Amino acid sequence: MADSRIYIPTRRRPAQPINDGDAAARRDFHRSLPGYRATPLLQLRSLAAESGVAGIYVKDEAERLGLPAFKMLGASWATARAIQRDWAPDIPLTLDALRAALADRLRRRLAAATDGNHGRGVARMAALLDLDCDVFVPAGTADSRIADIESEGARVTVVDGTYDDTVRRSAEEADERTLVISDTSWPGYLDTPRDVIRGYATMFEEVDDALARSGLPAPTHLFVQAGVGAFAAAAISHYDDSRRSGNSRRPTTVVVEPIDADCLLRSAENDEVTEAPGPHRSTMAGLNCGLPSLLAWPTVQGGTDAYIAISDGRAHSAMRTLATEGLVSGESGAAALAGLQALLDDRAAAEQLGLDDTSVVLVVNTEGATDPVNYRSQLAEDPQATRDAAHVRRQARRVIDLSPEG
Numbered sequence: 071m072a073d074s075r076i077y078i079p080t081r082r083r084p085a086q087p088i089n090d091g092d093a094a095a096r097r098d099f100h101r102s103l104p105g106y107r108a109t110p111l112l113q114l115r116s117l118a119a120e121s122g123v124a125g126i127y128v129k130d131e132a133e134r135l136g137l138p139a140f141k142m143l144g145a146s147w148a149t150a151r152a153i154q155r156d157w158a159p160d161i162p163l164t165l166d167a168l169r170a171a172l173a174d175r176l177r178r179r180l181a182a183a184t185d186g187n188h189g190r191g192v193a194r195m196a197a198l199l200d201l202d203c204d205v206f207v208p209a210g211t212a213d214s215r216i217a218d219i220e221s222e223g224a225r226v227t228v229v230d231g232t233y234d235d236t237v238r239r240s241a242e243e244a245d246e247r248t249l250v251i252s253d254t255s256w257p258g259y260l261d262t263p264r265d266v267i268r269g270y271a272t273m274f275e276e277v278d279d280a281l282a283r284s285g286l287p288a289p290t291h292l293f294v295q296a297g298v299g300a301f302a303a304a305a306i307s308h309y310d311d312s313r314r315s316g317n318s319r320r321p322t323t324v325v326v327e328p329i330d331a332d333c334l335l336r337s338a339e340n341d342e343v344t345e346a347p348g349p350h351r352s353t354m355a356g357l358n359c360g361l362p363s364l365l366a367w368p369t370v371q372g373g374t375d376a377y378i379a380i381s382d383g384r385a386h387s388a389m390r391t392l393a394t395e396g397l398v399s400g401e402s403g404a405a406a407l408a409g410l411q412a413l414l415d416d417r418a419a420a421e422q423l424g425l426d427d428t429s430v431v432l433v434v435n436t437e438g439a440t441d442p443v444n445y446r447s448q449l450a451e452d453p454q455a456t457r458d459a460a461h462v463r464r465q466a467r468r469v470i471d472l473s474p475e476g
């Protein structure tokens with residue numbers, strides 16, 4: 071099987087960004103969460119020179135709000151907003167106010183479907199708010215991911231099926247004392263997944279802040295890994311906004327998926343939502359989704375310049391590249407860099423997308439080593455060994471940390 075497939079649509083659909091009317095409240099809310107700080111933005115100077123581009127930035131989400139992935143940004147904001155909408159109208163959106171509003175001991179609960187990271191974020195929110203939590207995962211989920219969700223105090227149920235079956239199962243839990251916090255959408259269920267997408271915007275605002283502080287140029291090319299497409303929709307919406315406010319031009323945007331869960335690429339080719347049939351066996355667990363989010367899809371379609379489906383081998387190779395740069399990444403986390411590498415290997419496609427020695431690329435390492443067993447087998451070292459060697463490797467590879475503490 072080929073190790074990548076690139077699809078460049080010839081016809082662009084109209085831009086349909088998801089607007090965020092409540093950005094200031096969202097930022098304040100994220101800052102009110104325990105352990106909030108802007109995650110690092112790294113400039114990989116040696117890798118950029120070797121790749122023939124002017125710059126590569128990596129936003130490193132290996133640790134976000136005490137968890138090993140970016141997903142808590144969406145899970146936390148969507149949970150807060152759902153509580154305000156359904157249980158406690160008019161309360162201010164801070165953790166303390168939410169906790170106080172829920173102190174009625176009605177044994178309320180959160181429920182979520184996940185392939186790992188989103189569910190752990192919802193479970194952490196439930197723990198912070200003293201709520202019960204049920205998380206549904208697809209068969210084949212790594213034991214370490216299940217144990218991580220349980221460590222937050224949630225009950226985990228393994229559903230015999232794909233991630234999409236798990237989503238359907240979790241939706242059945244909704245009742246007057248249970249809020250379903252899903253990162254994907256279906257007919258009649260849009261508010262919460264929209265808030266998940268809005269929650270991710272905090273990350274891109276941090277990128278803007280770090281670049282502005284360092285006097286560095288905005289990205290010309292953006293690579294975003296996708297499962298249901300909510301994260302890609304957040305990236306596209308953010309950069310559409312900055313173009314409208316005249317700060318920068320919209321970056322060329324490339325969506326990256328696993329080869330056997332390439333539902334967005336297929337949907338783009340068919341010009342309508344199209345399923346990538348299971349089983350989805352990629353080790354890029356966070357991206358193993360057979361169906362796009364109905365809410366995210368028009369935004370993704372209107373803002374994506376190319377779709378790249380990659381093999382697991384490419385994701386593993388990108389994990390090794392990132393480790394050499396002093397970064398710990400999981401399979402889904404490294405997928406965006408793997409997409410850049412696949413594009414660089416196809417000169418005609420790279421040229422078509424204007425990727426050259428003037429380009430400045432942004433990728434997000436969306437997770438740390440969420441499957442340490444596979445990390446060890448792919449890199450022949452522990453995540454901790456990568457972390458311990460990070461300083462020396464970053465110096466050797468001329469990696470610059472652009473974050474406030476960097």
Ligand SMILES: Cc1ncc(COP(=O)(O)O)c(C=O)c1O
Pocket residue numbers: 139140141185187188253295296297298299300301302355356357359402403436437
């Ligand atoms: C680490 C990681 N990266 C990227 C994604 C993709 O996000 P989305 O499903 O919104 O496309 C996920 C989703 O779970 C994830 O866990």
